[in-house]
Every structure is written in structure tokens, then in C-alpha cells.
Amino acid sequence: MAESTTSTSSIPSVMKAAQQSNCGEIRNVLTLRDDVPVPRKLSAKQILVRVHAASINPVDWKLLNGNLSLVIHPSFPHIPGADVAGVVVDIGSGVKRFQIGDKVYGNLGVYAGGYAEYACGNESMFALKPKNLTMEEAAAVPLACETSYQALFNKISPPVGAGSKIFICGGSTATGFFAIQLAKAVGAQVATTCSQRNFQLLKKLGYTITENKDEINNDQQQQLLVIDYNEKDFGQELKGQNYDVVYDCVGGEQQWISAQQILKQGGQFITIVGDDTKSVVSLKSIATIGSSIINRKFWSVFSSTHHGYILHFLSQTPEDLDDIRTNYIETDKVKPLIDTVYDWRKDGVEALHLLYEKSKSGKAQGKLILKIADEE
Known part of the structure; x- marks a missing residue:
């Protein structure tokens, strides 16, 4: 594990994040705001991650469209995005697997929160990031x-x-x-x-x-x-x-x-x-x-x-992500393929819209990535 490099006092109170206002067409319900509260109240087993990159999966646009609304009901406004890679900046009192400063990758699940500068989730949703992957590459892996x-x-x-x-x-x-x-x-x-x-x-x-x-x-x-x-x-x-x-x-x-x-x-x-x-x-x-x-x-x-x-439906276990990292990715037996990296710092909300639209088109040749911050 990494040495602690971040003071929790440096974590801001608000952040930039995607906001889904309802289910419907992408450009009608998905916006980008810079005044979204950072999730600072962590339960005992949660970690807070400074997100560097996130990726999109078909389930993300199906959730946005409302295709799965009969079984999954996010509360609005909702921050979408499940797959993330970033750095741990705070931990709950009962967290055993990570410490502040660790680089991690993971899947936040259907209720998500990944398209944001900060995201929190149970420590079981994450594993240490593969050493041989960039943050963008690592975000392409989990789900x-x-x-x-x-x-x-x-x-x-x-x-x-x-x-x-x-x-x-x-x-x-x-x-x-x-x-x-x-x-x-x-x-x-x-x-x-x-x-x-x-x-x-x-x-x-x-x-x-x-x-x-x-x-x-x-x-x-x-x-x-x-x-x-x-x-x-x-x-x-x-x-x-x-x-x-x-x-x-x-x-x-x-x-x-x-x-x-x-x-x-x-x-x-x-x-x-x-x-x-x-x-x-x-x-x-x-x-x-x-x-x-x-x-x-x-x-x-x-x-x-x-x-x-x-x-088959995915059931998340950190042991699987650990095994994928150590026995397949870090041994160069498995690698992600990336089609496009979108950056909302350059293109604003259009980066989000294009991310969703290309995923929905089915024409991507590899994973689609949302870059949120530079590598540290």
C-alpha cells in the first residue's frame, strides 16, 4: 500500500459531477455541474476516491434511458458511471484493505457515482490498480x-x-x-x-x-x-x-x-x-x-x-479484481483496448453527451473513457 500523501483537509466541499435529472434522452436529462457536494460522510467500510478516469458500459446508457427502471430506481439528481480509477483520499473507520494514497480501480455498481471528481463506495468494490496500466486504462477494466x-x-x-x-x-x-x-x-x-x-x-x-x-x-x-x-x-x-x-x-x-x-x-x-x-x-x-x-x-x-x-449476472468481489490484476494484467496476458478518451475539462458537457451517444451507437472499437483528472 502507498504512504499517505493527501490530507483530508484538502478535500473540497463541492465538486464537478455529471447530474442525471430523470430518465430519457441523453441531452435532455444529463448535465454537468460544478457545485455538487462531495460525499464526505463515510460509513465504516467506505472509501473516498479522487477519480482520475471513468468508463462507460452499455448498462449506463440503458439506465439513463430508463430501460431498466422497472428493477433499478435511482434517486434524482443522480450521478451515473460505475467503472472508475483513482486515488484513495479518505477511509472509513473500519477499512482494512486500503489506506490514503493507494491507487485503486473498481466498479461502483448500479447506483454508481463515478462521473465525478470524487466518488465513494464500499472497500469491497475496489482493488489496487494494476501497476502497468494508466488511470484511463485501469478504468476500462472492472465491469x-x-x-x-x-x-x-x-x-x-x-x-x-x-x-x-x-x-x-x-x-x-x-x-x-x-x-x-x-x-x-x-x-x-x-x-x-x-x-x-x-x-x-x-x-x-x-x-x-x-x-x-x-x-x-x-x-x-x-x-x-x-x-x-x-x-x-x-x-x-x-x-x-x-x-x-x-x-x-x-x-x-x-x-x-x-x-x-x-x-x-x-x-x-x-x-x-x-x-x-x-x-x-x-x-x-x-x-x-x-x-x-x-x-x-x-x-x-x-x-x-x-x-x-x-x-449470467455479475456479482462483485474484490478477490476477482485482485486476481485479474496480479495474474492476468500485470503479467501482460490481458490488456484493455481503448477507442476514445473524452475530457470534460476541455469539452464540458459535450464530452459526456458524446461518451453516451457513441456507446449507445454500438460502433466503439474498444472502451470509451471519461478523463476527469491528470495522473499524479
């Missing part, structure tokens, strides 16, 4: 990488490991490109889908891209089989290839249909999206999701193929 880490190593039984064959739907998504690297790091054979325009993005990970399954040779760890989903259906292309796992980062019923053609008997399908790619939670969608899961669970037991179906 997306931890989601894939848990999907591959905690939810799948047995976990993905040496010799596993895994197919990833949506390799150019943030969860997808982290999953590719995590699976490769433990010795798995990996194939994925993405559009032709994103092939170059996956090449940045350092793999040799091939579009032909017959070209995979003994050097599988440096090769990545990529199927352009606009041109081919992966189920038809890899039918009967006996994959152990299909990890779906895209959503839609077709992923499940295609997966059943390539999974081995007893193989597992795990999705972080489900059938509804719009992710608008309504009573109807909840009923539909529930019935489809029950149906698939039934057939996973009683059909001849026994394909498992798992709908």
Missing part, C-alpha cells in the same frame, strides 16, 4: 473484465482451462475481447464472431486472425478463429465441432440456436444478455425471460445433448 472472468472461471463447471474449446459471440465487445484474452491465458482454444470492420481491433490483441477453421494448426495460442457474423452463421460453419462452452456477449435467440449446433454433449451456453437485445425490462420481458430459461433448463436435463443454459 467488463470481471463479468467475463466470472462467466468463464466461476459460473462454468468445470471452469475454462487448458484444452477447453470456447466460442465467444461478440469478440469485439468489451466483455468479448476480455474473454478472448482470459481464455487464451489459461490455454483454451478460442473462436469468436465479429464484423469485418472489427477484425483489426482483434489483431491489436496480438493474435493471428484466421477465417478458416481448417487453417488452425498446432500454434493455437497465437491463432484466433474469427467468423464474420454478417457473412456466416457460426452454427453452420462449426457444426459438430464439439465446443465445451459458448459465451454469448451479444444476445438474441439465434445465438442459442446456433450454439446448440457446435456444443458437445453436456456443453454449456452462458449469456450475459439473453434473448432480448434491447434490454428493456418490462413485466412482459421478465415473464418471457423466465419461461425461456425454464424451458431451456428442462431440455438441458431431458434432451439427448444435455446442453446447459446459464444467464
Whole structure:
């Protein structure tokens, strides 16, 4: 841990922060203010972080739009933004894992508070920042990488490991490109889908891209089989290839249909999206999701193929972020990919609006970052 370098007396009473006034269109409900109170009253297990950088995830704009309002009800005005990286400037009386001056990264959860100069959260939401990443790079990691880490190593039984064959739907998504690297790091054979325009993005990970399954040779760890989903259906292309796992980062019923053609008997399908790619939670969608899961669970037991179906939601644990840091990022086995860094000090509220709009467009090639302060 770092030595204490910051006096709590230097923490201001107000800060610059994003403010969401309601659910709706981004430019109608999201503003930037410089008179928002700094959260100074910490509970025993909370830490206060001077935020240097934050990132956006699809859940952020879905929350802003109100897509998830049936299950998540933020109070307004609300500070959005879950993924952050920064420096600890104050700690609660019962905090054991950190001290003032520590550089950390973490996920503040659905009720967030990250798009601000200061953010507080339970110490369990954070881990020490990887030493080999900048603040902007570290902010790109928590939610997306931890989601894939848990999907591959905690939810799948047995976990993905040496010799596993895994197919990833949506390799150019943030969860997808982290999953590719995590699976490769433990010795798995990996194939994925993405559009032709994103092939170059996956090449940045350092793999040799091939579009032909017959070209995979003994050097599988440096090769990545990529199927352009606009041109081919992966189920038809890899039918009967006996994959152990299909990890779906895209959503839609077709992923499940295609997966059943390539999974081995007893193989597992795990999705972080489900059938509804719009992710608008309504009573109807909840009923539909529930019935489809029950149906698939039934057939996973009683059909001849026994394909498992798992709908995966992230459960935050600091141990996972610590393991990601020490065994994957600081060993250079996993790295974040960044598309654009926005800076509200230069562009004001427009930086926030563009951050959300590009994320919502689905055209980002890598993570989108909000820079809030310079490195110390």
C-alpha cells in the first residue's frame, strides 16, 4: 500500500459531477455541474476516491434511458458511471484493505457515482490498480473484465482451462475481447464472431486472425478463429465441432440456436444478455425471460445433448479484481483496448453527451473513457 500523501483537509466541499435529472434522452436529462457536494460522510467500510478516469458500459446508457427502471430506481439528481480509477483520499473507520494514497480501480455498481471528481463506495468494490496500466486504462477494466472472468472461471463447471474449446459471440465487445484474452491465458482454444470492420481491433490483441477453421494448426495460442457474423452463421460453419462452452456477449435467440449446433454433449451456453437485445425490462420481458430459461433448463436435463443454459449476472468481489490484476494484467496476458478518451475539462458537457451517444451507437472499437483528472 502507498504512504499517505493527501490530507483530508484538502478535500473540497463541492465538486464537478455529471447530474442525471430523470430518465430519457441523453441531452435532455444529463448535465454537468460544478457545485455538487462531495460525499464526505463515510460509513465504516467506505472509501473516498479522487477519480482520475471513468468508463462507460452499455448498462449506463440503458439506465439513463430508463430501460431498466422497472428493477433499478435511482434517486434524482443522480450521478451515473460505475467503472472508475483513482486515488484513495479518505477511509472509513473500519477499512482494512486500503489506506490514503493507494491507487485503486473498481466498479461502483448500479447506483454508481463515478462521473465525478470524487466518488465513494464500499472497500469491497475496489482493488489496487494494476501497476502497468494508466488511470484511463485501469478504468476500462472492472465491469467488463470481471463479468467475463466470472462467466468463464466461476459460473462454468468445470471452469475454462487448458484444452477447453470456447466460442465467444461478440469478440469485439468489451466483455468479448476480455474473454478472448482470459481464455487464451489459461490455454483454451478460442473462436469468436465479429464484423469485418472489427477484425483489426482483434489483431491489436496480438493474435493471428484466421477465417478458416481448417487453417488452425498446432500454434493455437497465437491463432484466433474469427467468423464474420454478417457473412456466416457460426452454427453452420462449426457444426459438430464439439465446443465445451459458448459465451454469448451479444444476445438474441439465434445465438442459442446456433450454439446448440457446435456444443458437445453436456456443453454449456452462458449469456450475459439473453434473448432480448434491447434490454428493456418490462413485466412482459421478465415473464418471457423466465419461461425461456425454464424451458431451456428442462431440455438441458431431458434432451439427448444435455446442453446447459446459464444467464449470467455479475456479482462483485474484490478477490476477482485482485486476481485479474496480479495474474492476468500485470503479467501482460490481458490488456484493455481503448477507442476514445473524452475530457470534460476541455469539452464540458459535450464530452459526456458524446461518451453516451457513441456507446449507445454500438460502433466503439474498444472502451470509451471519461478523463476527469491528470495522473499524479
